[in-house]
Amino acid sequence: MTVVRNSCHYGIAGYYATMATKAGLIGMTGTNARPSIAPTFGVENMLGTNPLTVGFPTDEEFPFVLDCATSITQRGKIEYYARMGMDTPAGMVVGRDGKAHTDSVAILDELNTAQAALAPLGGIGEDLAGYKGYGYATVVEVLSAALQQGNFLRALSGIGENGEKVPYHLGHWFIAIDPEAFMGLESFKKTCGDILRDLRGSQKAPGCDRIYTAGEKEYLTWCERKVTGVKINPAVQKEMMAVRDELGLTQYKFPFED
Amino acid sequence: MTVVRNSCHYGIAGYYATMATKAGLIGMTGTNARPSIAPTFGVENMLGTNPLTVGFPTDEEFPFVLDCATSITQRGKIEYYARMGMDTPAGMVVGRDGKAHTDSVAILDELNTAQAALAPLGGIGEDLAGYKGYGYATVVEVLSAALQQGNFLRALSGIGENGEKVPYHLGHWFIAIDPEAFMGLESFKKTCGDILRDLRGSQKAPGCDRIYTAGEKEYLTWCERKVTGVKINPAVQKEMMAVRDELGLTQYKFPFED
Numbered sequence: 001m002t003v004v005r006n007s008c009h010y011g012i013a014g015y016y017a018t019m020a021t022k023a024g025l026i027g028m029t030g031t032n033a034r035p036s037i038a039p040t041f042g043v044e045n046m047l048g049t050n051p052l053t054v055g056f057p058t059d060e061e062f063p064f065v066l067d068c069a070t071s072i073t074q075r076g077k078i079e080y081y082a083r084m085g086m087d088t089p090a091g092m093v094v095g096r097d098g099k100a101h102t103d104s105v106a107i108l109d110e111l112n113t114a115q116a117a118l119a120p121l122g123g124i125g126e127d128l129a130g131y132k133g134y135g136y137a138t139v140v141e142v143l144s145a146a147l148q149q150g151n152f153l154r155a156l157s158g159i160g161e162n163g164e165k166v167p168y169h170l171g172h173w174f175i176a177i178d179p180e181a182f183m184g185l186e187s188f189k190k191t192c193g194d195i196l197r198d199l200r201g202s203q204k205a206p207g208c209d210r211i212y213t214a215g216e217k218e219y220l221t222w223c224e225r226k227v228t229g230v231k232i233n234p235a236v237q238k239e240m241m242a243v244r245d246e247l248g249l250t251q252y253k254f255p256f257e258d
Numbered sequence: 259m260t261v262v263r264n265s266c267h268y269g270i271a272g273y274y275a276t277m278a279t280k281a282g283l284i285g286m287t288g289t290n291a292r293p294s295i296a297p298t299f300g301v302e303n304m305l306g307t308n309p310l311t312v313g314f315p316t317d318e319e320f321p322f323v324l325d326c327a328t329s330i331t332q333r334g335k336i337e338y339y340a341r342m343g344m345d346t347p348a349g350m351v352v353g354r355d356g357k358a359h360t361d362s363v364a365i366l367d368e369l370n371t372a373q374a375a376l377a378p379l380g381g382i383g384e385d386l387a388g389y390k391g392y393g394y395a396t397v398v399e400v401l402s403a404a405l406q407q408g409n410f411l412r413a414l415s416g417i418g419e420n421g422e423k424v425p426y427h428l429g430h431w432f433i434a435i436d437p438e439a440f441m442g443l444e445s446f447k448k449t450c451g452d453i454l455r456d457l458r459g460s461q462k463a464p465g466c467d468r469i470y471t472a473g474e475k476e477y478l479t480w481c482e483r484k485v486t487g488v489k490i491n492p493a494v495q496k497e498m499m500a501v502r503d504e505l506g507l508t509q510y511k512f513p514f515e516d
Binding site: 001003026038039040041042043044046047052054056064066068072073089091092094096097098121122123127128129131132133135136138139141142143145146147148149152153154177179182183187188189191192194195196198199200202203204205206207208210211212213214 | 259261284296297298299300301302304305310312314322324326328330331347349350352354355356379380381385386387389390391393394396397399400401403404405406407410411412435437440441445446447449450452453454456457460461462463464465466468469470471472
């Protein structure tokens with residue numbers, strides 16, 4: 001295990017877990033982040049979206065990689081809802097009034113001004129076990145600060161005493177576990193693969209034709225995009241063209257303008 | 259880290275995490291269990307309630323201990339709902355029809371016959387990120403079987419090929435991390451305590467007078483029960499008296515019969 005302090009955004013958590021799986025190791029990692037999750041029974045943005053990320057090598061073409069925030073969702077998804085003109089599903093965001101907010105455009109502003117916060121995995125309150133997501137976000141916050149004596153919670157807001165922007169210093173942690181120290185890498189990969197195959201092969205819900213395991217959808221997308229390239233939705237296309245025009249670079253055309 | 263195979267129910271996961279915190283260590287542990295959680299987009303009970311449990315020593319009277327199933331709830335809670343004549347909140351249990359089941363008495367039977375399964379933390383489907391709870395349950399299943407080459411998933415059902423009861427052999431894993439290998443135990447405990455105090459001290463939701471951190475409610479209950487003893491609800495009292503009467507031990511009276 002190793003830990004880092006005084007860092008900044010470390011990018012894709014799964015990247016580090018995959019470094020381990022490529023080396024035949026189990027990888028675990030997490031980071032704190034600018035405060036955005038409210039604790040259970042709270043409404044103040046206190047914890048980062050704090051991913052708790054785990055990767056396993058398997059005997060398949062791609063590793064198991066669970067790379068996810070300990071909130072239900074993160075700001076990027078709400079930006080997507082706003083661009084697509086969709087409401088945010090109730091339960092993902094809690095306002096200072098303690099209620100679920102759903103107006104995606106308004107939420108983006110409310111998150112900036114701390115008038116709303118993200119709900120932890122499990123949702124607002126205790127009804128569907130939001131305290132578990134809140135607990136896991138706290139686990140990641142502690143591992144990202146206490147071993148390395150780094151900053152945490154409000155000190156990561158990026159806003160100084162007089163409202164000015166200030167640097168924030170994030171912490172990360174990384175664990176690598178060698179299956180060779182137990183019963184060997186090959187048997188680990190086989191059993192891990194067997195578990196994932198059994199899960200995918202189990203009884204589907206009516207109307208669902210497929211069960212996925214963590215990292216599978218991303219692997220399928222990666223395979224597809226190697227051939228097709230990356231699709232850009234119309235709202236983002238419009239933004240890219242607006243930036244191009246603002247910069248007076250109208251001699252350039254994007255492929256999607258054809 | 260150490261792992262176990264061919265075990266049985268290991269009791270309270272938090273007990274092992276607390277062994278670590280008492281020794282000034284970070285403790286992590288998990289176990290697989292009889293299959294009861296359905297994967298996202300699935301309806302078959304495949305994964306155990308698979309706790310992902312973490313304990314931290316702090317500078318307070320009690321450690322941080324997050325000891326929770328990676329399902330929203332577990333059978334015991336539904337037994338409680340049934341005893342109290344309450345419905346199970348929608349989203350905790352998925353039937354073979356793919357829908358949320360809420361009749362607590364019926365669910366207990368449906369879980370026995372695999373006509374219903376527990377939903378992972380985050381709920382049924384992907385709407386509120388049920389794939390995250392499903393992912394964490396899978397992480398615990400793999401760590402409980404692949405390093406030690408133990409049994410997993412359906413092999414833990416406790417039911418043989420001809421429907422007879424058979425032993426099931428669970429696996430567990432335990433990680434202990436020594437803060438002295440980083441920047442020291444005392445500074446770890448202080449920062450961990452500071453994080454927990456900041457969370458508790460943050461803005462409450464309207465109508466909520468307190469924010470808790472993991473292990474705090476359990477500590478408070480323990481303190482109270484050292485003085486008051488353990489309260490037993492009327493439904494359990496009735497069951498205890500029925501057993502006593504069945505056994506013909508009517509010369510004995512329970513304290514709650516006064």
